[in-house]
Amino acid sequence: MSADPAVRLQGLHRRFGEVRAVNGVDLEVPRGCTFGLLGPNGAGKTTTLKLLLGLLRPDSGTVELLGQPVSGASLPGLLARVGYVSEGRDLYDYLRVGELLALNARLYPSWDGDAVRRYLEIFNLPAGRRVDELSQGMKSQLALVLALGQRPELLVLDEPTGGLDPVMRREFLALVADEVAGGRTCVLSSHILHEVERVADLVAIMQHGRILAVRSMEAIRSNEKRIRFVPQHEVKEEDLRLAGVAAVERQGKGFVLSVSADLDAVIRRLAAVPHFVLEVIDLNLEDVFFDYVDKESGRRG
Numbered sequence: 001m002s003a004d005p006a007v008r009l010q011g012l013h014r015r016f017g018e019v020r021a022v023n024g025v026d027l028e029v030p031r032g033c034t035f036g037l038l039g040p041n042g043a044g045k046t047t048t049l050k051l052l053l054g055l056l057r058p059d060s061g062t063v064e065l066l067g068q069p070v071s072g073a074s075l076p077g078l079l080a081r082v083g084y085v086s087e088g089r090d091l092y093d094y095l096r097v098g099e100l101l102a103l104n105a106r107l108y109p110s111w112d113g114d115a116v117r118r119y120l121e122i123f124n125l126p127a128g129r130r131v132d133e134l135s136q137g138m139k140s141q142l143a144l145v146l147a148l149g150q151r152p153e154l155l156v157l158d159e160p161t162g163g164l165d166p167v168m169r170r171e172f173l174a175l176v177a178d179e180v181a182g183g184r185t186c187v188l189s190s191h192i193l194h195e196v197e198r199v200a201d202l203v204a205i206m207q208h209g210r211i212l213a214v215r216s217m218e219a220i221r222s223n224e225k226r227i228r229f230v231p232q233h234e235v236k237e238e239d240l241r242l243a244g245v246a247a248v249e250r251q252g253k254g255f256v257l258s259v260s261a262d263l264d265a266v267i268r269r270l271a272a273v274p275h276f277v278l279e280v281i282d283l284n285l286e287d288v289f290f291d292y293v294d295k296e297s298g299r300r301g
Contacts, residue, residue: 004067006031006154006185012061021047023209034180036196037189039206045189049158083147087158089139091131098127108150119145136163155186173199197285205292212292224288230254230277
């Protein structure tokens with residue numbers, strides 16, 4: 001397998017008038033993982049994905065997919081190795097489901113008809129119905145079937161579960177997880193954080209066109225914690241800014257420490273100080289997300 005990452009973005013910038021939609025993004029997505037791209041509306045996620053796919057050109061910076069630059073005469077062949085579900089679900093509404101699948105089968109030599117039939121059964125999609133007669137959820141399912149049918153090496157999903165009920169959302173994500181387990185790479189942009197937490201190996205948190213952090217879900221589960229600490233005697237806030245402590249907040253007679261690394265070392269240091277309370281609080285992806293976003297908003301406020 002190639003040592004090149006599935007996606008490499010370096011020094012990426014893109015403006016729309018006075019708005020810096022993407023502002024100096026550096027990012028690498030390893031092969032064979034699910035990578036979550038997170039951020040509030042307007043953070044630059046969709047613009048980043050469009051730059052990644054060559055649908056927009058950067059003002060500066062470079063984009064590589066699957067070890068190749070996203071430019072030049074080789075771009076169509078490169079994009080044939082990528083499956084894409086756009087936020088807008090851009091489909092030919094006047095075609096029937098079966099007709100749209102047949103059209104894609106003619107366009108992609110790698111089309112896997114057996115797999116597509118299995119996907120249709122999983123989602124119970126009616127091959128004889130026109131696309132414009134489908135619900136939004138069914139269109140999301142069809143868009144994923146079209147993206148997977150060509151057997152892509154890289155799957156790019158922009159808010160893919162919009163319109164799905166909870167049962168179908170679970171089926172959708174399970175199918176994506178199965179495809180990644182089979183060796184594919186997935187870049188998933190979503191604002192539904194608990195979904196990303198369920199399937200992602202790595203996440204990047206984005207705001208104001210910048211990447212604030214890239215963390216593995218394993219590291220978040222093991223290292224991202226809050227510690228509620230109430231000392232017996234007065235302790236200066238600056239004395240609690242230890243290695244691995246991202247933030248210290250005064251809370252009554254005690255403190256809340258946000259820890260992002262070296263958890264055991266931080267606990268040992270605090271335990272050596274006479275205290276009434278030393279409590280470790282687990283965080284989920286939503287907690288971590290808002291820590292970074294709120295901190296960035298405070299810096300710009």
